[in-house]
Amino acid sequence: MAAERELVKAWRPAVSGIAEVLHARFTEHAYPMHVHDSWTVLIIDDGAVRYDLDRHEHAALSKLVTLLPPYVPHNGRAADAHGFRKRVLYLDRAELGEELIGPAVDHPAVVDPELRRSIDRLHGALISPGDEMEAESRLVLIRERLLHHLSRVRCDDPPDPRLARRLRELLDSRVRDGISLDEAARLLGRHPTHLIRAFSREFAMAPHQYLISRRVDRARHLLLQGLPASTVAVEAGFYDQPHLTRHFKRILGVSPARYVTGRT
Numbered sequence: 001m002a003a004e005r006e007l008v009k010a011w012r013p014a015v016s017g018i019a020e021v022l023h024a025r026f027t028e029h030a031y032p033m034h035v036h037d038s039w040t041v042l043i044i045d046d047g048a049v050r051y052d053l054d055r056h057e058h059a060a061l062s063k064l065v066t067l068l069p070p071y072v073p074h075n076g077r078a079a080d081a082h083g084f085r086k087r088v089l090y091l092d093r094a095e096l097g098e099e100l101i102g103p104a105v106d107h108p109a110v111v112d113p114e115l116r117r118s119i120d121r122l123h124g125a126l127i128s129p130g131d132e133m134e135a136e137s138r139l140v141l142i143r144e145r146l147l148h149h150l151s152r153v154r155c156d157d158p159p160d161p162r163l164a165r166r167l168r169e170l171l172d173s174r175v176r177d178g179i180s181l182d183e184a185a186r187l188l189g190r191h192p193t194h195l196i197r198a199f200s201r202e203f204a205m206a207p208h209q210y211l212i213s214r215r216v217d218r219a220r221h222l223l224l225q226g227l228p229a230s231t232v233a234v235e236a237g238f239y240d241q242p243h244l245t246r247h248f249k250r251i252l253g254v255s256p257a258r259y260v261t262g263r264t
Contacts, residue, residue, distance in 0.1 A: 005027040005028070006027065007024060007025040008025075009024070010022045013135065017094075017139055018135075018139065019090045020038070020088075020090040021090070022086075022090070024085070025083065028083070033073045033074065033075045034074070035070070035071050035072065035074075038091055039092075039095060039096050039104075040068035040088060040091075041065065041066075041067055041090075042060055042068065043119050044060050044064070044066075045087065046082075047082050048078075049077065049079060049086065050076070051076040051077070052075050053073075053074045054072055058108055058109060059079065063111070064109045064111060065115050065116050065119060066109055066110070069100070069104040069105060070093050087123050089122070089123075096147065103150045112145065115149075118138055118141060118145070119142060122135055122138040122142060128239075128243065128246070129240070130238055130240070133179070133208040133211060134206075137192075137206050140181065140196055161202050163194070163199075164198045164203060165202070167188060167195055170184055171211050172214065175215055175218060175236075175237050176236065176237040177237065178211070184207070218237070219236040219244055219248060219256065220252070220259065229241050229244065229245070229256045229257065232244065
């Protein structure tokens with residue numbers, strides 16, 4: 001019976017900076033003391049976890065973001081017989097820096113509802129093939145927020161409309177083929193964080209949202225030309241037809257098929 005209640009799904013996404021993703025549910029399993037060579041960013045969706053970190057007991061709760069630093073021994077177990085369901089990001093050490101291990105050991109629990117929502121949305125993007133740019137963008141902002149919590153230092157960039165327009169032109173030129181945030185940063189000579197901030201300030205939406213909206217707009221025109229949805233998905237830059245359908249319906253309120261036929 002215990003095996004039926006223990007569920008694990010782990011994978012390595014095609015997103016720079018994320019070493020591994022883990023979604024799991026445990027009722028009876030208890031992690032012994034162990035270490036990771038990466039940063040562990042944990043959110044609890046159901047239940048609670050008790051764990052020891054550096055000889056101090058802590059609790060991972062559903063409203064918190066739990067940040068466990070690399071190389072520091074920790075364990076973990078369900079807080080009660082109900083068990084727990086968790087989602088974990090394992091980030092490369094360079095994403096936060098080893099100089100922040102000490103502050104993370106002292107304060108592994110982060111109370112930040114917006115950060116938790118961002119991590120939840122990042123997991124959603126990581127599950128969906130074709131949403132890598134969204135995942136990259138969300139990771140950059142999550143990293144920035146974690147750095148703020150660990151260092152209590154925040155640097156706000158001044159508005160940069162010229163950079164925002166350059167990025168928009170680049171995205172417009174890559175609607176079908178797409179572009180990663182890292183590649184855009186290299187081409188424009190700016191850090192990914194600066195790109196996201198500048199673009200969001202200027203256009204009130206993140207770069208990945210703009211790219212998806214341009215793809216949906218292109219798909220709309222192609223559908224009205226009579227092309228089948230499977231062909232439209234490829235020509236508009238989507239990963240596959242389900243990827244097209246999900247974003248098309250989210251933005252326009254109907255599926256591609258109903259958009260063309262007018263059925264409700």
